[in-house]
Amino acid sequence: MAQITQTLAKEILDSRGIPTIETTLTIDNERKVTASVPAGTSTGTHEAVELRDNDQNRFYGKGVLKAVANVNAVIGPAILGKDPTRQTDVDQILVNLDGSLNKSRLGANAILSVSTALCKAGALAYNLPVYKYLFAKYRLAKDPPTFPTPTFNVINGGKHGAGNLDFQEFHIIPSTRMSYSQALQTGVEVYHAIDQVLTKHGAIHSVGIEGGFAPNLYNNSDALELILEAIRTTKYKYGEDVFLGLDVAASNFYKGGKYQIKDRKEPFSTKEFIDYYKGLNDQYHLYTLEDPLFEDDWGSWTTLTKEIGTSTVVIGDDLLTTNKERTLKGIAEKCCTGILAKPNQIGTISQAIEVITIAKNAGWQVVVSHRSGETNDDFIADFAVGVGAHYTKFGAPARGERIAKYNRLLDIESELTAKPQAPQTNA
Ligand code: PGA
Numbered sequence: 001m002a003q004i005t006q007t008l009a010k011e012i013l014d015s016r017g018i019p020t021i022e023t024t025l026t027i028d029n030e031r032k033v034t035a036s037v038p039a040g041t042s043t044g045t046h047e048a049v050e051l052r053d054n055d056q057n058r059f060y061g062k063g064v065l066k067a068v069a070n071v072n073a074v075i076g077p078a079i080l081g082k083d084p085t086r087q088t089d090v091d092q093i094l095v096n097l098d099g100s101l102n103k104s105r106l107g108a109n110a111i112l113s114v115s116t117a118l119c120k121a122g123a124l125a126y127n128l129p130v131y132k133y134l135f136a137k138y139r140l141a142k143d144p145p146t147f148p149t150p151t152f153n154v155i156n157g158g159k160h161g162a163g164n165l166d167f168q169e170f171h172i173i174p175s176t177r178m179s180y181s182q183a184l185q186t187g188v189e190v191y192h193a194i195d196q197v198l199t200k201h202g203a204i205h206s207v208g209i210e211g212g213f214a215p216n217l218y219n220n221s222d223a224l225e226l227i228l229e230a231i232r233t234t235k236y237k238y239g240e241d242v243f244l245g246l247d248v249a250a251s252n253f254y255k256g257g258k259y260q261i262k263d264r265k266e267p268f269s270t271k272e273f274i275d276y277y278k279g280l281n282d283q284y285h286l287y288t289l290e291d292p293l294f295e296d297d298w299g300s301w302t303t304l305t306k307e308i309g310t311s312t313v314v315i316g317d318d319l320l321t322t323n324k325e326r327t328l329k330g331i332a333e334k335c336c337t338g339i340l341a342k343p344n345q346i347g348t349i350s351q352a353i354e355v356i357t358i359a360k361n362a363g364w365q366v367v368v369s370h371r372s373g374e375t376n377d378d379f380i381a382d383f384a385v386g387v388g389a390h391y392t393k394f395g396a397p398a399r400g401e402r403i404a405k406y407n408r409l410l411d412i413e414s415e416l417t418a419k420p421q422a423p424q425t426n427a
């Protein structure tokens, strides 16, 4: 049995230049694993709580020294000598130590840094890559695991982009028929084609925090038109090789019971907004539609899913927050047909896996997702393959912290498709 012999956390920076926490676990006094945690910019109200120092003298209050101290002084001693392969048991120790409903006492960031490191340590104890370890442990995927299809966030609006779009993410989704490396190439080529089209139109653009372009456009649906124009300049066919998706993150522009976006002067009532989506879907055949409505309006989600859920994957992110109770409610009320799974929304790896299991058993599509604030830790790529996610959401194919995940998936793909070496003969 492997044993945890040291737990050491420190403060590092994420891709937004905001502090986050990194934890190193030592097992059996010799082998080490390190894990860091991501953070959201457009977080759901019902997510587990990130502990920040709120000391205005450091990083505008965003420091995580309290969370670091909680790992070093509280969590570390409690898991000393524990077996890292007992993920659920050790995660339960962390949950009990925290004692709150939303992990606000020790911090979900502190807890997840340890829980993720534990998962890596468990894999190391078996000398397995993390995706194979997860697969062998939880059997959530076929053998060998089918590869998730990457979805690329190529235009960033809302809280993610400096441009003027209300919708947060405009996605391109390569056909699930493609191998991962073909899908990656497709995503990259369309991404560069969008750059060219934006330049041609003189639409001012920089990139947003997930690496997608952040242009100023007349309205939100113009961004979809622009992507279609870009696809037409490539060898890929829209509707055959590549599809469109949205993460609207609608709670961010839901005010006083209405949805205010630049596509119409008057704000939309919920019923009008559902009709707007039906029209948008008739025009663009959205493959996925994430967070189309306010995060607590369960009944309207059910109505929308009834209308478009057979042709479009309606994905709950802020609605479900990788939370077991909310996911069970979403399933019972038929609010969506897919879930965005983010371990840091709930704070431990075993709780995230429990939610994914529930979603899969309900026949939902599972999208394993990064956060807008990321590090170069590529754990989430192994996690996505290991739990048999249908899709990944790792941002644009640009910026080091996103590329780390895409490149890790390339490694995993080549491991999974490698032909066994023929035995050498001396003939
Ligand atoms: P976040 O956004 O990581 O900034 O919270 C991602 C999302 O809404 O899917």
Ligand code: ZN
Pocket: 247, 249, 290, 291, 317, 318, 340
């Ligand atoms: Zn989202």
